[in-house]
Amino acid sequence: MNVGTRKILDRSFTAVGIGSIVVMGIALLIVIVPIVFNGMGSVFFTGTIEHRNMLYNEFGKGNSDVLARENAAAGAYRREIYSMLSKFEAELESMEPEKQQELRAQYGPVRTALQALFGPLPGDPEAVLTRYKYGQTRWDKAQEKLHEFLYEAKWDYSDPNAMAKEYFVSRAAGFEGTSLVKLFPYVEKNLDRLLRPEFTVYWGFLTDSSVDSHIFGGIWPEIQGTFFLAVGAMLFAFPLGVIAAVYFTEYAQDGFFTSMLRSANSTLAGVPSIVFGLFGLAFFINTLKVSESKSVLAGSLTLAIMILPTIIRAAEEAILSVPKTYKEASLSLGSTKWNTIMTVILPAALPGILTGGVISLGRAAGETAPIIFTAAVSVGSAIGLADVFSSPTPALSWNIYNLASEHEAAAEIRHVQYGMVLALVGIVLLLNLSAILLRARISKKLKG
Amino acid sequence: MRAEEVSKAGGRSGAFIISARKRKLQRAVQKAGESALLLIASFVAIVVLFIFYFVAVDAVPYFQLRGFSEFFTSSSWYPADEPGEFGALAIIYGSLMVTLGSTLLSVPMGIAAAVCLSDILPFSVRQYAKPVIEMLAAIPSVAFGFFALVIFAPLLQTQGGPILMWAWWVLAAPFLLLAIIVVSDLLTAKIEDQNKRQQLSMVLLAVFGIGALAFLYWVGSVLRGLEIITGTNALNVSIILSFMALPTIVSVSEDALQAVGRELREGSYALGATRAETLVKTILPAASSGILAAVILGVMRALGETMVVWMASGNSSHIPEPWFNYLEAVRTLTATIAGDMGEADQVTGSARYHVLFAMGLLLLVISFFSNLISERIVVRQRKILSGQ
Numbered sequence: 001m002n003v004g005t006r007k008i009l010d011r012s013f014t015a016v017g018i019g020s021i022v023v024m025g026i027a028l029l030i031v032i033v034p035i036v037f038n039g040m041g042s043v044f045f046t047g048t049i050e051h052r053n054m055l056y057n058e059f060g061k062g063n064s065d066v067l068a069r070e071n072a073a074a075g076a077y078r079r080e081i082y083s084m085l086s087k088f089e090a091e092l093e094s095m096e097p098e099k100q101q102e103l104r105a106q107y108g109p110v111r112t113a114l115q116a117l118f119g120p121l122p123g124d125p126e127a128v129l130t131r132y133k134y135g136q137t138r139w140d141k142a143q144e145k146l147h148e149f150l151y152e153a154k155w156d157y158s159d160p161n162a163m164a165k166e167y168f169v170s171r172a173a174g175f176e177g178t179s180l181v182k183l184f185p186y187v188e189k190n191l192d193r194l195l196r197p198e199f200t201v202y203w204g205f206l207t208d209s210s211v212d213s214h215i216f217g218g219i220w221p222e223i224q225g226t227f228f229l230a231v232g233a234m235l236f237a238f239p240l241g242v243i244a245a246v247y248f249t250e251y252a253q254d255g256f257f258t259s260m261l262r263s264a265n266s267t268l269a270g271v272p273s274i275v276f277g278l279f280g281l282a283f284f285i286n287t288l289k290v291s292e293s294k295s296v297l298a299g300s301l302t303l304a305i306m307i308l309p310t311i312i313r314a315a316e317e318a319i320l321s322v323p324k325t326y327k328e329a330s331l332s333l334g335s336t337k338w339n340t341i342m343t344v345i346l347p348a349a350l351p352g353i354l355t356g357g358v359i360s361l362g363r364a365a366g367e368t369a370p371i372i373f374t375a376a377v378s379v380g381s382a383i384g385l386a387d388v389f390s391s392p393t394p395a396l397s398w399n400i401y402n403l404a405s406e407h408e409a410a411a412e413i414r415h416v417q418y419g420m421v422l423a424l425v426g427i428v429l430l431l432n433l434s435a436i437l438l439r440a441r442i443s444k445k446l447k448g
Numbered sequence: 449m450r451a452e453e454v455s456k457a458g459g460r461s462g463a464f465i466i467s468a469r470k471r472k473l474q475r476a477v478q479k480a481g482e483s484a485l486l487l488i489a490s491f492v493a494i495v496v497l498f499i500f501y502f503v504a505v506d507a508v509p510y511f512q513l514r515g516f517s518e519f520f521t522s523s524s525w526y527p528a529d530e531p532g533e534f535g536a537l538a539i540i541y542g543s544l545m546v547t548l549g550s551t552l553l554s555v556p557m558g559i560a561a562a563v564c565l566s567d568i569l570p571f572s573v574r575q576y577a578k579p580v581i582e583m584l585a586a587i588p589s590v591a592f593g594f595f596a597l598v599i600f601a602p603l604l605q606t607q608g609g610p611i612l613m614w615a616w617w618v619l620a621a622p623f624l625l626l627a628i629i630v631v632s633d634l635l636t637a638k639i640e641d642q643n644k645r646q647q648l649s650m651v652l653l654a655v656f657g658i659g660a661l662a663f664l665y666w667v668g669s670v671l672r673g674l675e676i677i678t679g680t681n682a683l684n685v686s687i688i689l690s691f692m693a694l695p696t697i698v699s700v701s702e703d704a705l706q707a708v709g710r711e712l713r714e715g716s717y718a719l720g721a722t723r724a725e726t727l728v729k730t731i732l733p734a735a736s737s738g739i740l741a742a743v744i745l746g747v748m749r750a751l752g753e754t755m756v757v758w759m760a761s762g763n764s765s766h767i768p769e770p771w772f773n774y775l776e777a778v779r780t781l782t783a784t785i786a787g788d789m790g791e792a793d794q795v796t797g798s799a800r801y802h803v804l805f806a807m808g809l810l811l812l813v814i815s816f817f818s819n820l821i822s823e824r825i826v827v828r829q830r831k832i833l834s835g836q
Contacts, residue, residue: 005633006722012626013724017564020557025580027691031587031595163675240488247489251482263823264493270745270819271812272752273589274782275503278808281789282502305495312492338481359586366588369754369782373789397590397755404594405759417594425591432586436579 032425039422041140042415047200049074050119051137058130058211059204070196077193081114081183082122088180106174110183113149117142117187118194130212131409137216138415139197146191150184205419213379214403214416221382223423225296225393229375230365232300232388233307238357240304241311242346245353248312249319250341269309273369276306280374294392296383299375306370307360314356318349351442355435362431366424368397378402396424500812507809510534510802519806525765525779527788527800534803538765540810542682542778543751546761549686549774550693550750555743557690558697562742563727565698566705567713585695589755596688596760601679608676608775613668621664628656676775680762683774688760689750697746704738704826705731707833737829741822748818751782752811758783781807 049070056062092100092107111121119135120127127133136142151168172184187194208218252258280302284290290297322345330340346353368376376398383393403417404410410417511519514534522535561581565574604611632652639645708731716726732739762777765784769776785804 002633002637005629006725008629009626010722010724012622013727014564014568015622017560017568020560021564021569021577021580023557024561024584024691024694025577028580028584028587031592031691034599035591035595163677240491243485244489244492247485251485252489261490261493263820264496266823267496267816267819268492268499270748270752270815271499272748272754272782272815274752274754274785275499275808275812275815278506278785278789278805279499279502282506282805283498287502305499308492308495336478338478362586366586366590368588368590369786372786397588400590400594401755401759404597414598417598421591421594424588428586428588429583432583436582 035418035421035425038415038418039425042419042422043202043205045200045202045415046139046197047202048135048137048139048142048195048197050135050195051200051202052198054134054137054211054216055204057133058216059208061204074194074196077190078118080186081118081194084180084183084186085111085114085121088175088178088183091179103175103178106171107180109152110149110171110180113145114187116145117149131215134216136195139195141412142191142195142197146188150188206423209381213407214399214413215409219396219399219416219420219423221380221394222396222399222420224382225376225395226365226397226424226427228296228383228385228388228393229299229303229371229395230361232296233303233364234357234361236301236304237308237311237360241308241356242315242353244308244312245315245319246341246346249316250337250345265309265312268305269313271306273306273367274372276302276370277373279305280370285374291390294373294375294377295390296375296388296393297390299371299392299395300388302370302374303364303367306367307364310360310363311356314359315349315353318352318356319345321352322348351438351445355438355442358431358435358438362428362435365431366397366428368401371395371398378406396420396427400424500816503805503808503812506802506805508802509797510799510806513799513802519803523765523767525784527803528791532800534799536781536784536803536807538767539779539781539784539807541767542761542765543780543782545682545768545774545778546685546689546757546780547747547751549682550689551743551747553686553690554693554697554746554750558694558742558746559701559732559739561694562698562701562705562739563732566702567723567727567731581695581698584691589692589753590759592688592692593755593759596684596756597680600688601684601760603679604681604684605676605679608679609672609674612671612674616668616671617664620667624660624664625657628653628660632656674775678762678777680760680777681775682761682768682778685757685761685778686774688756689753692753692756693746693749696749697742700742700745701735701739704735704742704829707738707830708734709833734833735829737825737832741825741829744818744822744825748815752815754782754786758786763787781811 049067052062052067053071056064056067088107092103095103115121115124115132115135117135119133136145147168150171152171152174154167154169156165156167170184172181175181202218205218206223207220209220211217248258248262252261280298284298284301285293290301326344326348327340330344331337335343375392376395377392378394378399380392380394383391400417400420403413403420407413518534519536520540521537522533523538523541524533524535525539526533565577569577632649635652636645636649639648712730712734713726716730717723721729757780761780761783763779763783764777765779768774768778785807788800789804791800
C-alpha cells in the first residue's frame with residue numbers, strides 16, 4: 001500500500017476512536033438534557049389559581065386572603081361560563097328530541113373538557129377523587145386542555161395502506177345556531193383571566209407527599225424510601241465488604257480456596273439484578289421470613305448482597321494502593337499485624353474505600369429490579385424509621401417505572417415522572433461526582 | 449534460703465509462664481480473629497451458593513410439573529390461562545435478539561473507544577473522557593428505560609425512517625470512502641509507472657465512488673421508507689442497551705490494552721508501522737483475549753438488564769416476522785420475570801410462579817458460565833503477557 005493511503009488509514013483510525021468517544025458523550029447529553037430540562041419543570045413552572053387552591057386546601061400553604069381575592073376575580077369570569085351553560089341547557093329542553101339527542105352527545109365532551117380546565121361545574125356531584133376537585137394546575141397543561149376543549153380529535157382511516165392520520169374538528173361548528181357558540185371564543189380569549197397563571201417555584205415537589213397517586217403534590221415518600229433502602233444496604237454491605245477486603249489483601253494465602261472465593265466474588269458481581277430480586281423473595285421473605293411480606297429490611301438486604309462485590313473490589317484496590325513502606329515502617333516498630341491494619345493501613349486507605357462506598361450507595365439507590373419483589377410499593381405515604389422492619393416503601397426507581405408504564409393517567413403527569421427521574425439521576429450523579437472528586441484528591445495526595 | 453530461692457525462681461518462672469500464657473492467648477485471639485475474617489470473607493461464596501440453591505429450589509417444581517420440552521421448544525406463553533401454557537422459546541429468542549443487537553452496536557464502538565483512551569488521546573484529554581464513561585455507567589437503568597419509553601420510542605415511531613437514514617449515511621459513508629481508497633490503491637499497486645498509476649487510481653476512485661454513492665442512496669431511501677408501527681421495539685432497546693454495556697466494554701478492554709507492554713508497541717513502531725497498523729496488527733491481537741472477556745461482560749450486562757427492556761421492548765411474546773426484524777416488539781426473560789411476578793405472587797407454588805424461577809435459573813447459569821470463562825481468559829492473558 002502506498003504511504004499516502006497508509007496515512008489516511010492511520011488518521012481515520014484515530015477519527016473512529018475519537019468519534020466513538022464523542023458519540024458516548026453525545027448520548028450522555030441526549031439522555032441527560034431532556035431529563036434535566038423537563039425535570040426542572042416540576043419545580044419551576046407557570047402555575048394556575050387551581051394550583052394555589054390545591055396547595056391551600058391539601059397542604060395548608062398560601063395566604064387565604066390573597067387567594068380569596070384571586071378566586072373572586074377568576075370566579076367573576078367563570079360565572080359567565082356557567083350562565084352560558086345553564087342558558088344552553090334550558091335551550092336544549094325546548095328542542096325537538098332528535099336534535100336534542102344529537103346536541104347532547106356533543107355537549108357531554110364539552111362539559112368534560114370544561115371540568116378538566118376549571119374543576120367541577122355547578123350542579124356536579126361532590127368529586128370523590130382529589131384529581132376531579134381541581135382544574136388544570138399547570139399553565140402548559142391548561143393550554144393543551146384548551147385545545148381539547150376547542151377541537152375534537154378524529155382519525156382518518158380513508159387510506160387502508162397507510163397509518164391513520166389524526167385531524168381536528170372545531171367543536172364550535174357543531175353548536176352552530178345555539179347560544180353555546182359564544183362559549184368557545186370566550187374561553188379561548190379569557191383563559192388567562194379564568195386561570196390566572198403565575199410563575200411558581202414549588203419546592204414542595206421535593207418535600208410534600210403525593211395527593212391522589214401523584215396527580216398533585218410531591219415525591220417526598222419516594223425520596224425517603226430510596227434513602228432508607230440505600231443507606232440500609234450500605235449498613236450491611238460496607239462493614240462486611242471492608243472486612244472481606246482486608247482478609248483478601250492482608251491474610252489470604254494464594255491457593256485453591258482463595259481463588260475460589262475470588263471467583264465467587266466476580267460471579268456475584270455478574271448475577272443479573274432481577275435474579276437478586278428472585279433470591280430476595282425466595283430467601284429473605286419466603287424462607288427467613290424477615291418480614292411478613294415486602295419490607296425495607298428485605299429490600300436493603302437484597303441490595304446489600306448486590307453491592308457487596310463492588311465494595312470489596314474498591315476496598316481491595318484502595319488497600320493495595322497504600323504504599324508498602326507504610327506497612328513495613330509500622331511492622332518494624334514492633335506493632336502487630338492487626339495493629340498495623342487498624343492504625344496505619346485502613347486510615348491511609350480510607351478515602352479510597354469511601355469512594356467505592358459512595359459509588360455503591362449510588363448504585364443501590366438507582367437499582368430497581370432487586371426491590372420490585374422485596375421492598376417497593378407503588379402508592380404509599382412516607383414511612384417512619386420504626387416501620388422499616390415491617391413495611392414496604394415507595395422508592396424513586398420503582399415509582400418512575402410505575403408512573404411511566406402503569407399509572408392510569410401516565411400521559412397527564414409527565415412532569416412528575418421527569419421530576420422523579422431528575423431527582424434520582426441527580427442523587428446518583430452527585431454521589432458519583434463526589435466520588436470522582438474524592439479520588440482526584442487522593443491521587444494528588446499519594447503523589448505528594 | 450532454699451525456700452526463698454525457690455519462691456524467687458518460682459516467681460521468675462511464674463512471670464515467664466504468665467507471659468507465655470499471654471502470648472498463647474494472644475495467638476489464640478489472633479487465630480480467632482483471622483478465622484472470623486475468613487468467615488466474613490467466605491460470606492460472599494456462601495451467598496453465591498445460597499442464590500443458586502434458592503433459585504434452583506423454586507425452579508425445580510416447574511420442571512417437575514411440566515417437564516423440559518415445553519419451556520424450550522414452544523413459543524406460546526399464556527401463563528394466565530387454565531391450564532397455562534409456558535413456552536418460553538419466543539422469550540428466550542427476544543432476550544438473545546436484543547443482546548445480539550446491543551452487542552453489534554456496542555462492541556465496535558467500545559473497542560474503538562478503548563483503543564483511543566489507552567493509545568491515542570493525550571493524558572489531559574483522557575482525564576475528561578473517563579468521567580463521561582463513568583457517568584454513563586452510573587445513570588440508573590430505570591432512567592435509561594424512562595428515556596427509551598418516553599422520549600426515544602415516540603421519536604422512533606414518528607421520525608424512525610429519517611433517523612435510520614441519517615444514521616446509515618453518517619456511519620456508512622466514511623467507511624465506504626475508506627474502502628474505496630484502499631481498494632483502488634491495492635488494485636493499482638502493481639503498476640510501475642507513477643503517472644499511469646495515479647491516473648488509473650483516479651479513474652477507479654471515480655467509478656467506485658459513483659457506485660458507492662448509488663448504494664448509499666439506495667439503502668438510505670429503503671430505510672427512509674420503512675414504516676415503524678411501534679417505537680417500543682427491539683431496535684430501541686438494543687440501542688439503549690448498547691450504551692449501557694459500553695462502559696463495561698471500554699473499561700475492561702482498556703485494562704487489557706494497557707496490560708500489553710510498551711515493548712511490543714515500540715518494536716512495531718521501530719519496524720516502520722503507523723500507529724493504526726501497530727494497534728490493529730500487534731496490540732489488538734495481543735490483547736484479544738482480554739477484549740474477549742470485556743465483550744462477554746458487556747453481553748452479560750445487556751442480557752441481565754431488566755428495566756429498559758421491561759419498559760421499552762413492547763413486551764410481546766412472539767418471534768418477529770421475519771426473524772431479524774428489529775422493528776417489532778419483543779419480550780425478554782428479565783422483563784417476563786419482573787412483569788409476571790406481580791400476578792403470580794399470590795399463587796406461590798403454582799407452575800406460573802415456578803416458571804419465573806426457571807427463567808431466573810437460566811439467566812443465573814448463563815451468567816455464571818460466562819463469568820467463569822471471562823475470568824479464565826483474563827488470567828490466561830496475564831500469564832502469557834508476563835512471559836509464562
